[in-house]
Amino acid sequence: MSSTTPENKTSKDYYFDSYSHFGIHEEMLKDGVRTNAYRDAIMQNKHLFKDKVVLDIGCGTGILCLFAAKAGAKRVIGMDMSDIIDKARQIVADNGFSGVIELIKGKVEDVKELPFGVEKVDIIISEWMGYFLLYESMLETVLYARDRWLAPGGYLFPDQCTMYVSGIEDSEYKKEKIEFWDNVYGFNFSAIKGDALREPLVDFVEGHQVITTQSKFLEIDLNTIQPGDLKYMKRTFEFQSQYQEYCQALIAWFDCVFSRGCHKPVHFSTGPFTEGTHWKQTVFYLENDLPLNPNDQIKGVIEISQNKNNHRDLDISIEYSINDGTSIKQEYIMR
Amino acid sequence: MSSTTPENKTSKDYYFDSYSHFGIHEEMLKDGVRTNAYRDAIMQNKHLFKDKVVLDIGCGTGILCLFAAKAGAKRVIGMDMSDIIDKARQIVADNGFSGVIELIKGKVEDVKELPFGVEKVDIIISEWMGYFLLYESMLETVLYARDRWLAPGGYLFPDQCTMYVSGIEDSEYKKEKIEFWDNVYGFNFSAIKGDALREPLVDFVEGHQVITTQSKFLEIDLNTIQPGDLKYMKRTFEFQSQYQEYCQALIAWFDCVFSRGCHKPVHFSTGPFTEGTHWKQTVFYLENDLPLNPNDQIKGVIEISQNKNNHRDLDISIEYSINDGTSIKQEYIMR
Numbered sequence: 249m250s251s252t253t254p255e256n257k258t259s260k261d262y263y264f265d266s267y268s269h270f271g272i273h274e275e276m277l278k279d280g281v282r283t284n285a286y287r288d289a290i291m292q293n294k295h296l297f298k299d300k301v302v303l304d305i306g307c308g309t310g311i312l313c314l315f316a317a318k319a320g321a322k323r324v325i326g327m328d329m330s331d332i333i334d335k336a337r338q339i340v341a342d343n344g345f346s347g348v349i350e351l352i353k354g355k356v357e358d359v360k361e362l363p364f365g366v367e368k369v370d371i372i373i374s375e376w377m378g379y380f381l382l383y384e385s386m387l388e389t390v391l392y393a394r395d396r397w398l399a400p401g402g403y404l405f406p407d408q409c410t411m412y413v414s415g416i417e418d419s420e421y422k423k424e425k426i427e428f429w430d431n432v433y434g435f436n437f438s439a440i441k442g443d444a445l446r447e448p449l450v451d452f453v454e455g456h457q458v459i460t461t462q463s464k465f466l467e468i469d470l471n472t473i474q475p476g477d478l479k480y481m482k483r484t485f486e487f488q489s490q491y492q493e494y495c496q497a498l499i500a501w502f503d504c505v506f507s508r509g510c511h512k513p514v515h516f517s518t519g520p521f522t523e524g525t526h527w528k529q530t531v532f533y534l535e536n537d538l539p540l541n542p543n544d545q546i547k548g549v550i551e552i553s554q555n556k557n558n559h560r561d562l563d564i565s566i567e568y569s570i571n572d573g574t575s576i577k578q579e580y581i582m583r
Numbered sequence: 584m585s586s587t588t589p590e591n592k593t594s595k596d597y598y599f600d601s602y603s604h605f606g607i608h609e610e611m612l613k614d615g616v617r618t619n620a621y622r623d624a625i626m627q628n629k630h631l632f633k634d635k636v637v638l639d640i641g642c643g644t645g646i647l648c649l650f651a652a653k654a655g656a657k658r659v660i661g662m663d664m665s666d667i668i669d670k671a672r673q674i675v676a677d678n679g680f681s682g683v684i685e686l687i688k689g690k691v692e693d694v695k696e697l698p699f700g701v702e703k704v705d706i707i708i709s710e711w712m713g714y715f716l717l718y719e720s721m722l723e724t725v726l727y728a729r730d731r732w733l734a735p736g737g738y739l740f741p742d743q744c745t746m747y748v749s750g751i752e753d754s755e756y757k758k759e760k761i762e763f764w765d766n767v768y769g770f771n772f773s774a775i776k777g778d779a780l781r782e783p784l785v786d787f788v789e790g791h792q793v794i795t796t797q798s799k800f801l802e803i804d805l806n807t808i809q810p811g812d813l814k815y816m817k818r819t820f821e822f823q824s825q826y827q828e829y830c831q832a833l834i835a836w837f838d839c840v841f842s843r844g845c846h847k848p849v850h851f852s853t854g855p856f857t858e859g860t861h862w863k864q865t866v867f868y869l870e871n872d873l874p875l876n877p878n879d880q881i882k883g884v885i886e887i888s889q890n891k892n893n894h895r896d897l898d899i900s901i902e903y904s905i906n907d908g909t910s911i912k913q914e915y916i917m918r
Contacts, residue, residue: 270775277767287768314770338774432612433622435649439673440605 267330273309276375279526283311285516286375289405289506290315296403296509297321300370303397305356305390310336310349312373317348321371323364324349327356327393356389368399379450380530381411381502382478382552383582385560387468391475404470408505411466412519413485415495415538415546416457418531422496425449426533448564448580449531453499453520459540460495462519463487465550471508480553489540498532498566500550532566532580545571555581602665608644611710614861618646620851621710624740624841625650631738631844632656635705638732640691640725645671645684647708652683656706658699659684662691662728691724703734714785715865716746716837717813717887718917720895722803726810739805743840746801747854748820750830750873750881751792753866757831760784761868783899783915784866788834788855794875795830797854798822800885806843815888824875833867833901835885867901867915880906890916 266272277283290297290312297319304312307326313336316324326336326349333353340349350363362369372393378384394404429441463485489495499520507513518527540546548568555561567577601607612618625632625647632654639647642661648671651659661671661684668688675684685698697704707728713719729739764776798820824830836855842848853862875881883903890896902912 270778273775274763274779278763283768309767309772309775311768311770315768335774335778339770339772342771342774428609428613432644433618433646433650435646435674436677437644437674439670439677440608440644443605443670444609 267308267328268332270309270332270335273332275526277309277311281516281518281523281525282375282527285504285506285514286312286373286405287315289510289514290319290373292512292514293506293510294319295511296371301325301364301366301368302371302373303327303362303369303393305372305374305393306376306386307336307351308332308375310339310351312375313340313349313351314343314345316371316373317345321348323366325362325364325366325369326351327359328353329355356393362397367397369397369402370399371403371405372398373405377409377502377504377527379527380448380500380562380564380582381409381466381468383560383562385478385554385562387470388475388478390470391473391478394470395475403509406504406506407470407508409466409468409470409502410464410505411500411502412462413465413498413500413550414458414462414487415460415489415540416453416497416499416531417459417491417493418453418457418496418533419494419537421451422533422537445533445535445578446580448582449533450528451531452524453529453531455521458499458520459491459493460489460546461487465500478554480551482549482551484547484549486545486547489542489544489546492541495534495538495540497534498568499529500532501529502527530582532564532578534576535578536576538570540570547572555583558583602643602663603667605644605667605670608667610861612644612646616851616853616858616860617710617862620839620841620849621647621708621740622650624845624849625654625708627847627849628841628845629654630846631706636660636699636701636703637706637708638662638697638704638728640707640709640728641711641721642671642686643667643710645674645686647710648675648684648686649678649680651706651708652680656683658701660697660699660701660704661686662694663688664690691728697732702732704732704737705734706738706740707733708740712744712837712839712862714862715783715835715897715899715917716744716801716803718895718897720813720889720897722805723810723813725805726808726813729805730810738844741839741841742805742843744801744803744805744837745799745840746835746837747797748800748833748835748885749793749797749822750795750824750875751788751832751834751866752794752826752828753788753792753831753868754829754872756786757868757872780868780870780913781915783917784868785863786866787859788864788866790856793834793855794826794828795824795881796822800835813889815886817884817886819882819884821880821882824877824879824881827876830869830873830875832869833903834864835867836862836864865917867899867913869911870913871911873905875905882907890918893918 302316302321304326313326376386429437465483465485501519503517561583564580637651639661648661711721764772800818800820838852896918899915
């Protein structure tokens with residue numbers, strides 16, 4: 249299989265459980281774009297970390313805690329729900345940081361008090377981003393930690409996220425993923441086609457497939473965004489076609505920046521024009537291919553809401569029109 | 584990532600849940616080696632299916648039920664725990680087989696009586712095989728169904744499975760998967776290395792990596808095997824080195840045959856020498872590479888037991904020696 253859909257995480261238990269296996273951490277650690285960006289942001293800004301207290305939300309194997317400790321932090325506190333934290337403790341000890349790094353197993357919201365007698369922290373680091381940035385909704389937990397423990401003027405690593413959307417040519421893969429269900433070994437499996445259309449695909453898109461300009465449709469400033477803002481977001485987008493082509497799908501991706509306080513901002517992208525990350529891109533297939541001509545104007549609205557049954561799932565609706573023509577709306581769910 | 588480990592299925596709930604997502608069925612349906620073998624075995628043996636009653640254990644999207652109905656079965660009963668069966672019902676209706684195929688949602692062991700007033704079935708079809716053949720232990724359920732519902736002289740599709748083991752050269756990938764943990768961005772993550780060694784890797788091995796002969800170590804005849812036999816199995820193996828090489832891992836795979844009653848047996852392999860399947864091969868890394876010379880004799884014992892905490896997990900131990908030298912034993916767990 250060349251494709252991957254996000255794993256089917258239907259229960260909260262399973263959500264945390266899935267992080268107990270080392271395989272998912274291996275994948276994240278081996279994502280060099282991701283891990284090197286955190287390392288660079290931390291190691292190139294020792295002036296922020298030296299003798300400071302740092303909190304890592306969702307610390308996993310502890311790699312970001314180790315970077316922070318190596319950058320000179322006085323105290324580093326890591327928190328994670330998953331059993332992987334037992335391994336992280338061993339790793340911290342094996343690397344001689346037991347006196348500096350303290351790891352807490354459990355739900356962030358359930359933590360009674362911080363270790364080392366710490367009341368406020370100077371920096372919160374977290375790799376909370378999910379597919380389509382917001383899938384899994386871990387950002388809420390980071391904001392909870394910010395509001396409870398971050399000292400006034402403290403730093404968030406990263407602190408800026410931006411989402412983009414554009415149109416792609418993807419006829420071959422759409423056949424394989426969507427039209428496949430029309431004829432499965434001679435049988436009509438179209439009962440499943442609707443599900444396949446409704447579920448965004450997390451997969452690598454090649455840069456040359458992008459046939460439109462890109463539209464920045466969402467900016468998140470972690471310093472100021474409020475938890476309530478995440479429940480429902482409605483944003484507009486607008487991009488232009490660059491070719492005479494059929495457009496089979498819209499894609500979305502995000503960039504992250506470590507900026508406030510940094511000597512020089514550290515930036516990484518999960519888009520189709522740079523080295524791939526484990527977040528890949530998110531592909532929203534359109535029910536009907538859009539015939540596009542150069543300079544056609546595509547305008548639209550994206551709505552993102554936390555699913556009512558499982559707040560880690562995302563309901564996404566995309567409405568769009570070409571050159572101010574009839575609007576078409578499609579509903580998606582990421583789960 | 585070019586590699587995949589079996590998903591971490593720690594609870595029974597999740598086990599069934601994971602099959603509710605269409606993605607896993609898409610992967611299985613698109614496994615042409617698998618699905619074509621079932622189709623051929625059924626469609627080329629219409630003499631067995633014509634006007635007969637067929638039971639499909641773990642029917643998923645219903646594809647095997649549809650093959651059986653198309654082959655002339657009078658009644659086809661499919662059973663599955665997972666929500667995918669709701670889609671399967673729609674698919675059955677969409678293909679005009681509502682009067683022939685009846686689908687039952689639930690645990691096979693909980694079924695009170697069969698529909699259509701059926702007491703015994705003529706054929707049981709099932710695609711029950713997991714990674715390393717036995718992972719997920721669905722075979723137990725098939726044997727339960729056999730003992731309860733299969734008419735005397737009835738057929739099992741497939742009815743023969745054989746497992747093989749051989750040695751491979753895999754130094755590069757072993758570095759990437761095992762030695763990786765020795766130095767993760769400059770830190771010692773060897774705490775995770777033990778887990779990585781203990782967990783067999785499910786991945787594609789290329790035929791040219793196989794540096795020994797192969798040893799058939801397990802044969803299962805579904806017509807006669809007893810459920811109790813699956814709790815613990817101990818088998819010997821013996822193969823010869825063909826090259827002067829280092830051996831980093833043993834691999835195992837299985838073949839399946841539809842034989843009894845068939846006009847001509849239909850066979851498929853999940854080995855490294857034929858077209859790949861979604862089962863790939865199972866790779867057991869050795870703690871220390873084995874230096875092999877041509878004609879070295881490798882003898883050993885494989886023990887397979889259902890894990891005490893989760894009976895769908897497998898404890899596997901492999902003990903081996905070269906040319907009757909010192910024995911080395913390694914323990915693995917598939918979960």
